[in-house]
Amino acid sequence: MVDGNIVKLGNLLDDNxxxxxxxxxxxxxxxWLDEIETGGMNYxxxxxxxxxxxxxxxxxxxLVGQSRVxxxxxxxxxxxxxxxxxxxxxxVDQWKILYxxxxxx
Numbered sequence: 001m002v003d004g005n006i007v008k009l010g011n012l013l014d015d016n017x018x019x020x021x022x023x024x025x026x027x028x029x030x031x032w033l034d035e036i037e038t039g040g041m042n043y044x045x046x047x048x049x050x051x052x053x054x055x056x057x058x059x060x061x062x063l064v065g066q067s068r069v070x071x072x073x074x075x076x077x078x079x080x081x082x083x084x085x086x087x088x089x090x091x092v093d094q095w096k097i098l099y100x101x102x103x104x105x
Contacts, residue, residue: 010033012095044072059089
């Protein structure tokens, strides 16, 4: 995300992935990656402050992490304290992120 490597980021995401932003807007995989590629969303840094595994089975997981994210989102640069909840699923031997919800903390 910070490196702008949408190929690598895209490989981590399920085809039906979406990001639920703290504003409530849901953005699918293609649109989010396009925003990063075209500069609508520029991520400068992300510093993890805390991560918890909330649920873990052999083929699913829920992670909650708190991060300080320095980003320019559509011309508004700020450092946000975000709590991200990631829902993951394992297919064969590869984990994919199904969706992420973001909220301030």
